[in-house]
Amino acid sequence: MTANRDKPRSRRERPAKPALTRDCIVTAAVGIMRAEGLRKVTMRRLAQELDTGPASLYVYVSNTAELHAAILDEVLGTIEPPAAGGDWRERLEELLTAYTVVLFANPSLARSALAARPSGQHYLNLIEALLALLDEGGAAPAQAAWGVDLLLQFATATAAEQATRDQSxxxxxxxxxxxxxxxxxxxxxxxxxxxxxxxxxxxxxxxxLSWGLRALVNGILHTPGPEGNKP
Structure with missing residues (x-):
């Protein structure tokens, strides 16, 4: 009597792979970054993680730069907004400090954030919260619009500098x-x-960091915006 042998399973009998979505792609990319570093987050490595071909990923993400920006946006979702009430300056500093701490915890992402341009919901939420706080503090709309960019640049550069030093x-x-x-x-x-x-x-x-943020906020409040930036 011959021994039983496993017969090859047809493709129809194999469990179907979960459908690709942008959300699952970004989640997998964040996992690779935390385990191996942002440098390892490439389309080829991500395709291997998701058991698919690199070409399939380009339907959802145009290039590696867009992927890194999406990772940054996903990580920003961990930031807890400051509690309502109290001094608006303290809440603004608390929010920007929380942003900086998130980048401190992800050194490779901190350096990438200097050039990345995220446009996801979490990044938009961060900008909206900063604009609301500057508005609460009496900043003119044009000064607040440019001031948010300045505040984020300073916080991002601070995190990237410290992360680089910590790894050296x-x-x-x-x-x-x-x-x-x-x-x-x-x-x-x-x-x-x-x-x-x-x-x-x-x-x-x-x-x-605290002193720098306060110095920038004071400058934003008291430096008139350029003529071309008036609403």
Whole structure:
């Protein structure tokens, strides 16, 4: 009597793969980024994860840049909006700090965010919340419109800079070299540096982020918008 052998299953008997959607593609991309880093999030790697061909993905995502922007938008969905009430400046700083913290937690995404241009719902929600807070604080519409871009640029650059330093093995030595160079600068050739050397490197990243945001908000409120930007 011959032993039973598994017969090849026809394609019709195999379970059907879940239909591709933009949402499932972005979810899979976020998973790859968190496990392997943003650099590994390519169309080829994503197609492998989803058991499909790269060409199938282009129906939903035009290119890698758009995919990275979609990942950023998805991650922004984890930001909790500040509670209503209280000082509008504090809520604005809380929201932008939360945005920065999200990028801190995803170093490769922080650097990509400097060039990425997300346009998804979570990014639009963030802009809407910032505009509402600036409006509450009395910012003119034209100044608020340009001010939001400035605030996000500063927060994004801060996160990208810190993320890069955190991943660099040489960062502590480079920082020590900078502190030493400033402290030993000649007051004859560089009098302002010599006078302010301790202040130039003082403060924690959070303190500097907070001060920078407040300085920008003050500037947004008091700097008239250009003529061409008036509503």
């Amino acid at each position: 093995a040489d960062a502590p030595d480079e920082w020590d070299d900078l502190v030493h160079a400033l402290a030993n600068t000649s007051g004859r050739t560089h009098p302002h540096i010599a006078a302010l050397a301790p202040q130039l490197t003082s403060g924690t990243p959070q303190e500097r």
